[in-house]
Amino acid sequence: MFTGIVSDIGEIESLKPVAQGQLHRLRIGCRYDRATIADGASIACNGVCLTVVASGVEKGTTWFDVDAAAETLGMTTAKHWVVGTRLNLERALKIGDELGGHIVAGHADGVAKILSRENLPDMARFTLNTTRELARFIAPKGSITLDGVSLTVNTVEDTTFSVLIIPHTLKVTTLASWQADSEVNIEVDLMARYAARLTEMK
Structure with missing residues:
Protein backbone atom coordinates (compact mmCIF):
# COMPACT_ATOMS: atom_id res chain seq x y z
CA MET A 1 0.00 0.00 0.00
CA PHE A 2 1.01 3.61 -0.62
CA THR A 3 -0.18 7.11 0.26
CA GLY A 4 0.36 9.06 -2.96
CA ILE A 5 3.12 11.17 -1.38
CA VAL A 6 6.08 11.14 -3.75
CA SER A 7 9.45 10.58 -2.03
CA ASP A 8 11.77 10.80 -5.05
CA ILE A 9 11.86 11.34 -8.80
CA GLY A 10 13.56 8.53 -10.67
CA GLU A 11 14.74 8.31 -14.26
CA ILE A 12 14.68 5.33 -16.59
CA GLU A 13 18.27 4.41 -17.42
CA SER A 14 17.57 1.39 -19.61
CA LEU A 15 14.61 -0.51 -21.02
CA LYS A 16 14.82 -3.99 -22.49
CA PRO A 17 11.85 -5.90 -23.97
CA VAL A 18 11.91 -9.57 -22.96
CA ALA A 19 9.58 -12.58 -23.35
CA GLN A 20 8.56 -11.72 -26.92
CA GLY A 21 7.78 -8.14 -25.93
CA GLN A 22 5.30 -9.20 -23.24
CA LEU A 23 7.61 -7.95 -20.50
CA HIS A 24 9.84 -4.91 -20.18
CA ARG A 25 12.84 -4.90 -17.82
CA LEU A 26 13.40 -1.34 -16.60
CA ARG A 27 16.40 0.07 -14.77
CA ILE A 28 15.50 3.18 -12.79
CA GLY A 29 18.02 5.53 -11.21
CA CYS A 30 17.05 7.18 -7.92
CA ARG A 31 18.34 8.83 -4.73
CA TYR A 32 17.22 6.07 -2.36
CA ASP A 33 19.83 4.43 -0.15
CA ARG A 34 20.77 1.15 -1.85
CA ALA A 35 20.88 -0.58 1.55
CA THR A 36 17.15 0.07 2.03
CA ILE A 37 16.06 -1.56 -1.23
CA ALA A 38 15.49 -5.32 -0.95
CA ASP A 39 14.74 -7.69 -3.80
CA GLY A 40 10.98 -8.20 -3.82
CA ALA A 41 10.27 -4.71 -2.45
CA SER A 42 7.38 -2.75 -3.94
CA ILE A 43 7.98 0.72 -5.37
CA ALA A 44 5.25 2.78 -7.02
CA CYS A 45 6.51 4.23 -10.30
CA ASN A 46 4.14 6.92 -11.63
CA GLY A 47 1.45 5.22 -9.59
CA VAL A 48 2.19 1.70 -10.82
CA CYS A 49 3.31 -0.77 -8.13
CA LEU A 50 6.34 -2.64 -9.47
CA THR A 51 8.51 -5.28 -7.79
CA VAL A 52 12.25 -4.82 -7.42
CA VAL A 53 14.17 -7.71 -8.98
CA ALA A 54 17.70 -6.29 -8.59
CA SER A 55 19.43 -3.16 -7.32
CA GLY A 56 22.86 -1.64 -7.01
CA VAL A 57 24.97 1.50 -7.17
CA GLU A 58 26.80 2.80 -10.22
CA LYS A 59 28.86 6.01 -10.32
CA GLY A 60 27.38 7.04 -7.00
CA THR A 61 23.77 6.65 -8.15
CA THR A 62 21.41 3.98 -6.80
CA TRP A 63 19.49 1.95 -9.37
CA PHE A 64 16.84 -0.75 -9.20
CA ASP A 65 15.37 -3.08 -11.83
CA VAL A 66 11.67 -3.84 -12.21
CA ASP A 67 9.59 -5.79 -14.72
CA ALA A 68 6.51 -4.29 -16.37
CA ALA A 69 4.21 -7.06 -17.62
CA ALA A 70 1.83 -7.05 -20.58
CA GLU A 71 -1.20 -5.93 -18.54
CA THR A 72 0.72 -3.00 -17.09
CA LEU A 73 1.97 -2.02 -20.53
CA GLY A 74 -1.55 -2.23 -21.93
CA MET A 75 -3.43 -0.37 -19.19
CA THR A 76 -1.00 2.38 -18.17
CA THR A 77 1.35 4.96 -19.60
CA ALA A 78 4.22 2.49 -19.12
CA LYS A 79 3.85 1.65 -22.80
CA HIS A 80 5.15 5.14 -23.58
CA TRP A 81 8.11 5.10 -21.18
CA VAL A 82 11.55 5.42 -22.75
CA VAL A 83 15.10 5.96 -21.54
CA GLY A 84 15.14 9.36 -19.86
CA THR A 85 11.48 9.28 -18.75
CA ARG A 86 11.19 10.74 -15.24
CA LEU A 87 8.94 8.89 -12.79
CA ASN A 88 7.33 9.78 -9.48
CA LEU A 89 8.54 7.22 -6.94
CA GLU A 90 7.09 6.12 -3.61
CA ARG A 91 8.24 3.35 -1.29
CA ALA A 92 5.64 0.97 0.14
CA LEU A 93 3.94 2.14 3.35
CA LYS A 94 5.28 0.68 6.61
CA ILE A 95 3.44 0.36 9.90
CA GLY A 96 3.95 3.61 11.79
CA ASP A 97 4.49 5.77 8.70
CA GLU A 98 2.53 9.00 8.42
CA LEU A 99 -0.52 8.71 6.18
CA GLY A 100 -0.10 12.08 4.51
CA GLY A 101 -2.20 11.49 1.40
CA HIS A 102 -4.83 8.76 1.12
CA ILE A 103 -4.78 4.96 0.84
CA VAL A 104 -3.38 4.06 -2.59
CA ALA A 105 -3.01 0.50 -3.88
CA GLY A 106 -0.58 1.26 -6.67
CA HIS A 107 -2.85 -0.60 -9.10
CA ALA A 108 -3.55 1.96 -11.81
CA ASP A 109 -7.10 1.67 -13.16
Whole structure:
Protein backbone atom coordinates (compact mmCIF):
# COMPACT_ATOMS: atom_id res chain seq x y z
CA MET A 1 0.00 0.00 0.00
CA PHE A 2 1.01 3.61 -0.62
CA THR A 3 -0.18 7.11 0.26
CA GLY A 4 0.36 9.06 -2.96
CA ILE A 5 3.12 11.17 -1.38
CA VAL A 6 6.08 11.14 -3.75
CA SER A 7 9.45 10.58 -2.03
CA ASP A 8 11.77 10.80 -5.05
CA ILE A 9 11.86 11.34 -8.80
CA GLY A 10 13.56 8.53 -10.67
CA GLU A 11 14.74 8.31 -14.26
CA ILE A 12 14.68 5.33 -16.59
CA GLU A 13 18.27 4.41 -17.42
CA SER A 14 17.57 1.39 -19.61
CA LEU A 15 14.61 -0.51 -21.02
CA LYS A 16 14.82 -3.99 -22.49
CA PRO A 17 11.85 -5.90 -23.97
CA VAL A 18 11.91 -9.57 -22.96
CA ALA A 19 9.58 -12.58 -23.35
CA GLN A 20 8.56 -11.72 -26.92
CA GLY A 21 7.78 -8.14 -25.93
CA GLN A 22 5.30 -9.20 -23.24
CA LEU A 23 7.61 -7.95 -20.50
CA HIS A 24 9.84 -4.91 -20.18
CA ARG A 25 12.84 -4.90 -17.82
CA LEU A 26 13.40 -1.34 -16.60
CA ARG A 27 16.40 0.07 -14.77
CA ILE A 28 15.50 3.18 -12.79
CA GLY A 29 18.02 5.53 -11.21
CA CYS A 30 17.05 7.18 -7.92
CA ARG A 31 18.34 8.83 -4.73
CA TYR A 32 17.22 6.07 -2.36
CA ASP A 33 19.83 4.43 -0.15
CA ARG A 34 20.77 1.15 -1.85
CA ALA A 35 20.88 -0.58 1.55
CA THR A 36 17.15 0.07 2.03
CA ILE A 37 16.06 -1.56 -1.23
CA ALA A 38 15.49 -5.32 -0.95
CA ASP A 39 14.74 -7.69 -3.80
CA GLY A 40 10.98 -8.20 -3.82
CA ALA A 41 10.27 -4.71 -2.45
CA SER A 42 7.38 -2.75 -3.94
CA ILE A 43 7.98 0.72 -5.37
CA ALA A 44 5.25 2.78 -7.02
CA CYS A 45 6.51 4.23 -10.30
CA ASN A 46 4.14 6.92 -11.63
CA GLY A 47 1.45 5.22 -9.59
CA VAL A 48 2.19 1.70 -10.82
CA CYS A 49 3.31 -0.77 -8.13
CA LEU A 50 6.34 -2.64 -9.47
CA THR A 51 8.51 -5.28 -7.79
CA VAL A 52 12.25 -4.82 -7.42
CA VAL A 53 14.17 -7.71 -8.98
CA ALA A 54 17.70 -6.29 -8.59
CA SER A 55 19.43 -3.16 -7.32
CA GLY A 56 22.86 -1.64 -7.01
CA VAL A 57 24.97 1.50 -7.17
CA GLU A 58 26.80 2.80 -10.22
CA LYS A 59 28.86 6.01 -10.32
CA GLY A 60 27.38 7.04 -7.00
CA THR A 61 23.77 6.65 -8.15
CA THR A 62 21.41 3.98 -6.80
CA TRP A 63 19.49 1.95 -9.37
CA PHE A 64 16.84 -0.75 -9.20
CA ASP A 65 15.37 -3.08 -11.83
CA VAL A 66 11.67 -3.84 -12.21
CA ASP A 67 9.59 -5.79 -14.72
CA ALA A 68 6.51 -4.29 -16.37
CA ALA A 69 4.21 -7.06 -17.62
CA ALA A 70 1.83 -7.05 -20.58
CA GLU A 71 -1.20 -5.93 -18.54
CA THR A 72 0.72 -3.00 -17.09
CA LEU A 73 1.97 -2.02 -20.53
CA GLY A 74 -1.55 -2.23 -21.93
CA MET A 75 -3.43 -0.37 -19.19
CA THR A 76 -1.00 2.38 -18.17
CA THR A 77 1.35 4.96 -19.60
CA ALA A 78 4.22 2.49 -19.12
CA LYS A 79 3.85 1.65 -22.80
CA HIS A 80 5.15 5.14 -23.58
CA TRP A 81 8.11 5.10 -21.18
CA VAL A 82 11.55 5.42 -22.75
CA VAL A 83 15.10 5.96 -21.54
CA GLY A 84 15.14 9.36 -19.86
CA THR A 85 11.48 9.28 -18.75
CA ARG A 86 11.19 10.74 -15.24
CA LEU A 87 8.94 8.89 -12.79
CA ASN A 88 7.33 9.78 -9.48
CA LEU A 89 8.54 7.22 -6.94
CA GLU A 90 7.09 6.12 -3.61
CA ARG A 91 8.24 3.35 -1.29
CA ALA A 92 5.64 0.97 0.14
CA LEU A 93 3.94 2.14 3.35
CA LYS A 94 5.28 0.68 6.61
CA ILE A 95 3.44 0.36 9.90
CA GLY A 96 3.95 3.61 11.79
CA ASP A 97 4.49 5.77 8.70
CA GLU A 98 2.53 9.00 8.42
CA LEU A 99 -0.52 8.71 6.18
CA GLY A 100 -0.10 12.08 4.51
CA GLY A 101 -2.20 11.49 1.40
CA HIS A 102 -4.83 8.76 1.12
CA ILE A 103 -4.78 4.96 0.84
CA VAL A 104 -3.38 4.06 -2.59
CA ALA A 105 -3.01 0.50 -3.88
CA GLY A 106 -0.58 1.26 -6.67
CA HIS A 107 -2.85 -0.60 -9.10
CA ALA A 108 -3.55 1.96 -11.81
CA ASP A 109 -7.10 1.67 -13.16
CA GLY A 110 -6.22 3.16 -16.54
CA VAL A 111 -5.28 6.51 -17.99
CA ALA A 112 -6.71 10.00 -18.08
CA LYS A 113 -6.00 12.50 -20.86
CA ILE A 114 -5.03 16.07 -20.03
CA LEU A 115 -7.40 18.37 -21.91
CA SER A 116 -5.94 21.69 -20.79
CA ARG A 117 -3.42 23.37 -18.52
CA GLU A 118 -4.04 26.75 -16.91
CA ASN A 119 -0.96 28.39 -15.43
CA LEU A 120 -1.66 30.41 -12.31
CA PRO A 121 0.73 32.31 -10.00
CA ASP A 122 3.03 29.48 -8.77
CA MET A 123 0.27 26.93 -9.41
CA ALA A 124 -1.38 25.07 -12.29
CA ARG A 125 -4.92 23.85 -12.91
CA PHE A 126 -5.39 20.79 -15.11
CA THR A 127 -8.59 19.59 -16.72
CA LEU A 128 -8.63 15.90 -17.59
CA ASN A 129 -10.94 13.36 -19.16
CA THR A 130 -11.26 9.66 -18.43
CA THR A 131 -13.59 6.79 -19.20
CA ARG A 132 -17.19 6.76 -18.03
CA GLU A 133 -16.46 3.61 -16.01
CA LEU A 134 -13.82 5.42 -13.94
CA ALA A 135 -15.56 8.80 -13.88
CA ARG A 136 -18.37 7.41 -11.73
CA PHE A 137 -15.88 7.05 -8.86
CA ILE A 138 -14.69 10.67 -9.07
CA ALA A 139 -16.37 13.30 -6.89
CA PRO A 140 -15.67 16.96 -6.08
CA LYS A 141 -13.40 17.25 -3.00
CA GLY A 142 -12.69 13.54 -3.23
CA SER A 143 -9.25 11.97 -3.54
CA ILE A 144 -7.64 10.73 -6.72
CA THR A 145 -4.16 9.49 -7.67
CA LEU A 146 -2.59 10.77 -10.88
CA ASP A 147 0.86 9.51 -11.87
CA GLY A 148 1.27 8.34 -8.28
CA VAL A 149 0.41 11.70 -6.69
CA SER A 150 -2.45 12.01 -4.18
CA LEU A 151 -4.63 14.93 -5.28
CA THR A 152 -7.97 16.49 -4.39
CA VAL A 153 -10.57 16.74 -7.14
CA ASN A 154 -11.86 20.28 -7.70
CA THR A 155 -14.69 19.95 -10.20
CA VAL A 156 -16.43 17.12 -12.03
CA GLU A 157 -18.64 17.29 -15.09
CA ASP A 158 -19.62 14.02 -16.71
CA THR A 159 -16.29 12.32 -17.59
CA THR A 160 -14.22 15.50 -17.15
CA PHE A 161 -12.62 16.63 -13.90
CA SER A 162 -10.07 19.19 -12.72
CA VAL A 163 -7.27 19.35 -10.15
CA LEU A 164 -5.29 22.31 -8.81
CA ILE A 165 -1.59 21.68 -8.21
CA ILE A 166 0.06 23.68 -5.44
CA PRO A 167 3.67 25.00 -5.66
CA HIS A 168 5.16 22.29 -3.42
CA THR A 169 3.68 19.49 -5.52
CA LEU A 170 4.91 21.10 -8.74
CA LYS A 171 8.39 21.29 -7.22
CA VAL A 172 8.77 17.73 -5.88
CA THR A 173 6.96 15.72 -8.60
CA THR A 174 6.92 15.48 -12.38
CA LEU A 175 3.57 17.29 -12.62
CA ALA A 176 5.26 20.57 -13.61
CA SER A 177 6.03 18.98 -16.98
CA TRP A 178 2.42 17.96 -17.72
CA GLN A 179 0.97 19.42 -20.92
CA ALA A 180 -2.32 19.20 -22.81
CA ASP A 181 -2.87 15.97 -24.80
CA SER A 182 -0.58 13.95 -22.51
CA GLU A 183 -1.83 10.81 -20.76
CA VAL A 184 -1.38 10.13 -17.05
CA ASN A 185 -2.02 7.07 -14.89
CA ILE A 186 -5.16 7.23 -12.79
CA GLU A 187 -6.18 5.29 -9.69
CA VAL A 188 -9.60 6.10 -8.26
CA ASP A 189 -10.19 6.29 -4.52
CA LEU A 190 -10.59 2.84 -2.94
CA MET A 191 -13.33 4.10 -0.62
CA ALA A 192 -15.34 5.40 -3.58
CA ARG A 193 -14.97 2.05 -5.33
CA TYR A 194 -16.17 0.09 -2.29
CA ALA A 195 -19.08 2.48 -1.69
CA ALA A 196 -20.20 2.09 -5.30
CA ARG A 197 -19.96 -1.70 -5.06
CA LEU A 198 -22.06 -1.77 -1.90
CA THR A 199 -24.69 0.40 -3.57
CA GLU A 200 -24.81 -1.91 -6.58
CA MET A 201 -25.40 -4.96 -4.36
CA LYS A 202 -28.47 -3.50 -2.63
